[in-house]
Amino acid sequence: MVTFPPATRTSLSGWGNYPREECELYRPATPSEFEQIVLHSPHTNIITRGRGRSYGDAALNRDRGVVLSDPMNRILSFDTENGILNCECGVSFAEILNFALPKGFVLPITPGTKHISVGGAIAADVHGKNHHRDGTISSQLLDFRLLTANGSTLLCSREENPDLFWATLGGMGLTGAILDARLQLRPADSAYVDTSTQPCVNLDQAFELMEAGDRDYEYAVAWIDCLAQGRSLGRSVLLRANPAELQNLPPKVRASPFSIPKHLGLGVPFQMPSMLLNPLSMRLFNSAFYFAHRTRRNIVDWQRYFYPLDSIAHWNRIYGRRGVLQYQLVLPSATARQGLIEILEHISASGRASFLAVLKTTGPANASPLSFPIEGMSLALDFPNTGPDLLEMLSDLDQMVLRHGGRVYLAKDSCLDAADFMAMYPRLEEFRAIKARHDPENRFSSSLGRRLRIVEAS
Numbered sequence: 341m342v343t344f345p346p347a348t349r350t351s352l353s354g355w356g357n358y359p360r361e362e363c364e365l366y367r368p369a370t371p372s373e374f375e376q377i378v379l380h381s382p383h384t385n386i387i388t389r390g391r392g393r394s395y396g397d398a399a400l401n402r403d404r405g406v407v408l409s410d411p412m413n414r415i416l417s418f419d420t421e422n423g424i425l426n427c428e429c430g431v432s433f434a435e436i437l438n439f440a441l442p443k444g445f446v447l448p449i450t451p452g453t454k455h456i457s458v459g460g461a462i463a464a465d466v467h468g469k470n471h472h473r474d475g476t477i478s479s480q481l482l483d484f485r486l487l488t489a490n491g492s493t494l495l496c497s498r499e500e501n502p503d504l505f506w507a508t509l510g511g512m513g514l515t516g517a518i519l520d521a522r523l524q525l526r527p528a529d530s531a532y533v534d535t536s537t538q539p540c541v542n543l544d545q546a547f548e549l550m551e552a553g554d555r556d557y558e559y560a561v562a563w564i565d566c567l568a569q570g571r572s573l574g575r576s577v578l579l580r581a582n583p584a585e586l587q588n589l590p591p592k593v594r595a596s597p598f599s600i601p602k603h604l605g606l607g608v609p610f611q612m613p614s615m616l617l618n619p620l621s622m623r624l625f626n627s628a629f630y631f632a633h634r635t636r637r638n639i640v641d642w643q644r645y646f647y648p649l650d651s652i653a654h655w656n657r658i659y660g661r662r663g664v665l666q667y668q669l670v671l672p673s674a675t676a677r678q679g680l681i682e683i684l685e686h687i688s689a690s691g692r693a694s695f696l697a698v699l700k701t702t703g704p705a706n707a708s709p710l711s712f713p714i715e716g717m718s719l720a721l722d723f724p725n726t727g728p729d730l731l732e733m734l735s736d737l738d739q740m741v742l743r744h745g746g747r748v749y750l751a752k753d754s755c756l757d758a759a760d761f762m763a764m765y766p767r768l769e770e771f772r773a774i775k776a777r778h779d780p781e782n783r784f785s786s787s788l789g790r791r792l793r794i795v796e797a798s
């Protein structure tokens with residue numbers, strides 16, 4: 341007999357707190373309940389939710405079912421010889437690192453937060469600061485088991501069910517529920533990286549140094565001041581790194597190279613008044629950040645380099661009740677320079693600042709029809725939600741991105757329209773055909789899926 345606790349009507353959002361929607365939320369207590377809910381909940385359709393770190397509506401399902409993957413939280417096995425980790429979909433990157441770092445292994449691909457689930461990472465085909473060298477999480481993913489709409493559990497890899505393997509990577513939960521996965525971890529000498537910091541006076545200089553030097557670094561990003569104008573347009577700070585060599589670690593660290601100092605557990609206790617983030621405070625912050633950085637090298641731990649924001653719990657509350665809209669775009673190499681100049685000029689002229697703006701070189705695309713990265717440059721921006729005027733500006737940015745042959749990232753998106761999405765992701769029909777074969781009744785659907793018409797409304 342099928343039994344599971346009923347759903348509760350809950351107001352949910354992604355990490356950006358926008359949009360916020362009423363959903364029917366299931367909190368299974370066991371893996372078996374998780375599977376039963378996915379297959380048999382009475383709602384027309386369902387979407388799986390990991391740690392809710394996507395910014396927009398990818399893990400929302402207005403008036404329909406949302407199931408948490410929390411009970412899928414076991415590390416199933418670890419092969420210390422080969423670094424192969426098998427774990428359930430709800431295990432977080434933080435848990436993997438806590439488990440694997442002391443054994444001398446790291447996650448080869450990690451986004452800017454470790455508070456994401458393995459299921460969410462695969463569904464968004466996440467990338468890190470090393471996309472230019474190592475690609476997305478697909479490159480460390482050996483296989484996963486997918487619970488599909490007809491109740492079968494399929495092993496998906498490059499050899500078995502390759503269509504579902506690639507469609508699920510970047511498929512935002514719309515092909516089925518990932519149950520567990522095998523990831524290839526990478527051996528490391530320590531939990532430290534050797535960083536190089538270099539300010540650039542404008543975008544031209546940043547481009548020159550990134551083109552010439554990013555390949556010499558395993559990890560490479562640039563923080564960019566999007567309020568700077570004129571000759572300083574695009575002034576930035578390159579923050580690049582390689583794994584630290586043992587002999588370069590300070591003696592105290594060398595004695596225990598996998599222990600990381602505890603960082604202060606700061607937190608934002610409540611939603612801050614959104615007026616604190618105004619153009620003036622952002623201009624001050626951006627200038628201060630730029631002038632605080634000098635050219636230098638430094639050894640820092642994983643936490644500080646990869647997850648600086650994770651040190652501040654609930655940092656998204658600084659944006660207040662109305663939340664924040666993340667906007668991440670990628671432009672192909674051929675148009676990246678010109679496109680970014682136009683985009684930065686547009687943002688800067690609007691007087692609207694992004695608190696955090698990050699520029700990255702991206703490597704070649706993979707075989708997934710809905711994966712985000714293509715070879716070129718990616719820019720991620722955070723805008724406090726100010727209402728319709730912001731949505732209008734983001735729609736202008738969509739047109740610029742399209743004109744330059746680029747696309748925006750679904751894991752961060754909350755306002756793209758279906759026509760622009762289709763123009764940005766020309767392999768959508770391939771994805772739809774795979775979904776139709778495995779989920780003809782659209783058991784798996786989400787607010788994002790319907791907004792972008794990846795899935796028909798039902």
Ligand SMILES: Cc1cc2nc3c(=O)[nH]c(=O)nc-3n(C[C@H](O)[C@H](O)[C@H](O)COP(=O)(O)OP(=O)(O)OC[C@H]3O[C@@H](n4cnc5c(N)ncnc54)[C@H](O)[C@@H]3O)c2cc1C
Pocket residue numbers: 354355387388389390391392393394395398399409429430450451452453455456457458459460461463464465466467468469511512513514516517518519649751752786
């Ligand atoms: C501070 C911050 C920094 C970030 N930096 C980066 C970055 O550098 N690079 C990058 O690529 N991303 C980045 N992200 C985005 C984040 O990595 C992705 O949104 C990721 O999907 C979040 O995982 P989650 O477990 O929170 O998933 P959720 O937000 O809960 O869900 C995201 C998607 O995954 C699907 N999903 C979740 N679990 C399953 C499952 N078991 N089976 C099938 N589908 C599932 C959901 O349906 C949804 O479509 C960042 C996010 C934050 C908040």
